[in-house]
Amino acid sequence: MPKTIRLPGLLRGYRPLRPGPDTFDQRADRSRLRSRMIALVLACLTLMTLDHRPGPGSPIEPARDAMGSIFGPVESATSSVVRPVTAIGDWFTSRRAMQHDIAALQSENSRLKAEQATSQYQRNQLAEFQGLTAAADTLGQALVPAHVVAYGPAQSFSRTVTIDAGSDAGVRPDETVLNDDGLVGRVLRVTPTTATVLLIVDTESVVGGRVGSSMEVGFLRGRGGLGDHGTLDLQLVDQSAAPAKGDPIVTWGSQGGAPYVSGVPIGRVRAVYASLRESTQRAVIQPYVDFGALDLVGVVVPSGTRSDRGVIEADGSLR
Amino acid sequence: MRSLRVAVAAALVVLALVLQVAVFPHVAWEGIVPNFCLLVVVAAALVRGPAFAATLGFFAGLMLDLAPPADHVAGRWALALVVVGFVAGLMRQDTRTPATTVVATVAVSSFVGTSVYALTGLVLGDAVGSTGDVFRVILVALLWDVLLTPLVLPGVMRLLARLEPASAR
Numbered sequence: 001m002p003k004t005i006r007l008p009g010l011l012r013g014y015r016p017l018r019p020g021p022d023t024f025d026q027r028a029d030r031s032r033l034r035s036r037m038i039a040l041v042l043a044c045l046t047l048m049t050l051d052h053r054p055g056p057g058s059p060i061e062p063a064r065d066a067m068g069s070i071f072g073p074v075e076s077a078t079s080s081v082v083r084p085v086t087a088i089g090d091w092f093t094s095r096r097a098m099q100h101d102i103a104a105l106q107s108e109n110s111r112l113k114a115e116q117a118t119s120q121y122q123r124n125q126l127a128e129f130q131g132l133t134a135a136a137d138t139l140g141q142a143l144v145p146a147h148v149v150a151y152g153p154a155q156s157f158s159r160t161v162t163i164d165a166g167s168d169a170g171v172r173p174d175e176t177v178l179n180d181d182g183l184v185g186r187v188l189r190v191t192p193t194t195a196t197v198l199l200i201v202d203t204e205s206v207v208g209g210r211v212g213s214s215m216e217v218g219f220l221r222g223r224g225g226l227g228d229h230g231t232l233d234l235q236l237v238d239q240s241a242a243p244a245k246g247d248p249i250v251t252w253g254s255q256g257g258a259p260y261v262s263g264v265p266i267g268r269v270r271a272v273y274a275s276l277r278e279s280t281q282r283a284v285i286q287p288y289v290d291f292g293a294l295d296l297v298g299v300v301v302p303s304g305t306r307s308d309r310g311v312i313e314a315d316g317s318l319r
Numbered sequence: 320m321r322s323l324r325v326a327v328a329a330a331l332v333v334l335a336l337v338l339q340v341a342v343f344p345h346v347a348w349e350g351i352v353p354n355f356c357l358l359v360v361v362a363a364a365l366v367r368g369p370a371f372a373a374t375l376g377f378f379a380g381l382m383l384d385l386a387p388p389a390d391h392v393a394g395r396w397a398l399a400l401v402v403v404g405f406v407a408g409l410m411r412q413d414t415r416t417p418a419t420t421v422v423a424t425v426a427v428s429s430f431v432g433t434s435v436y437a438l439t440g441l442v443l444g445d446a447v448g449s450t451g452d453v454f455r456v457i458l459v460a461l462l463w464d465v466l467l468t469p470l471v472l473p474g475v476m477r478l479l480a481r482l483e484p485a486s487a488r
Contacts, residue, residue: 067386156396160388177402
């Protein structure tokens with residue numbers, strides 16, 4: 001039994017009774033612990049400095065890619081083991097059948113969109129709304145179906161998910177991700193078999209949106225909402241225009257369809273707040289998508305993309 | 320023996336990470352899942368002390384930072400878990416650790432870990448969210464971690480104790 005020395009300061013709570021692999025009752029051991037702690041903390045700070053702006057330019061990106069290539073398949077495999085338990089209804093559904101499901105869901109979606117457009121609020125906008133949908137079709141969008149296999153923990157304060165389609169499936173960064181309810185997010189980075197998707201409810205996500213009834217454009221920012229239905233903030237470019245409660249919001253679309261293609265439903269206006277001081281209108285948007293229960297999603301890819309799986313073409317056919 | 324220890328610790332961390340991102344989101348409360356990586360680091364700290372736990376915490380945090388779908392500044396979870404490993408390591412006792420000590424250590428570690436992560440986010444200008452949300456996340460994560468402690472910690476601690484160098488027995 002070695003002599004126990006009272007340690008000062010931070011180490012006071014530690015009272016070794018017998019020598020273990022990490023006993024610091026000797027001066028040399030304590031200085032070894034100190035230097036190791038300093039080395040570890042410095043390593044963390046170096047990493048943060050190197051990765052100060054995560055993205056394609058970061059020197060940490062190759063390490064992220066490497067980890068993605070290793071962990072992506074592990075996550076996909078785990079998810080495929082867990083999915084039958086979490087989604088009993090899908091138990092007997094093969095992947096092929098799921099692809100038919102997404103086609104069915106898509107057609108149902110367009111039917112619902114048409115129904116929505118005929119409701120009291122937008123009857124006068126029917127032509128424009130149908131035009132938007134048609135425009136999305138004529139852009140020649142095809143969908144790569146994918147499953148969400150991993151969620152970023154809310155403890156990380158960012159809302160990201162991994163999907164099991166990567167560059168082998170024809171997915172590229174900055175492509176739109178949607179499901180049968182509406183817009184999900186955009187692809188941040190891809191590995192051969194997986195892709196990381198930034199959800200629109202993340203606080204760093206900004207989406208150009210258009211109010212379906214008035215065609216006003218604005219920007220939707222995620223609020224990092226924790227609930228299954230996180231909300232979005234909409235700020236209109238024309239600050240005098242006020243969206244009405246219940247108005248549907250669709251994507252405005254960017255040049256070349258990246259990162260967001262136009263005409264994808266995002267959500268509807270839940271509440272409108274007017275700020276007299278800044279003379280702006282802020283609307284809270286309830287997204288159509290249930291971000292707590294994401295499973296089957298589609299990535300919008302250019303028509304004719306080479307893929308390792310069936311691609312749903314704009315006309316609903318499988319290729 | 321040393322390589323076996325490293326391999327077992329690495330396997331535990333990988334398992335923890337996969338549970339955290341691919342399995343438990345299905346039962347998550349508002350997206351908050353138990354932090355299994357943190358639980359493994361605390362178990363290592365209670366069995367092997369601060370130096371080993373801080374090093375393990377660094378690598379576990381690095382995995383949390385880099386494995387998809389992470390998209391924050393790398394090094395944030397690494398720093399949080401290094402701190403957790405050190406703090407929890409100070410609670411190590413050489414007699415059998417009482418259950419109350421284990422639970423208290425997990426609670427403190429969870430609070431410290433998530434808080435350090437949130438604070439680095441503030442300093443680096445990464446997205447964090449409102450103060451209310453941050454506290455809610457910290458508290459729910461703490462509850463999750465304490466809830467999972469009786470299921471995870473005893474097994475992991477026994478496994479790590481078995482691999483402890485013979486000289487320490």
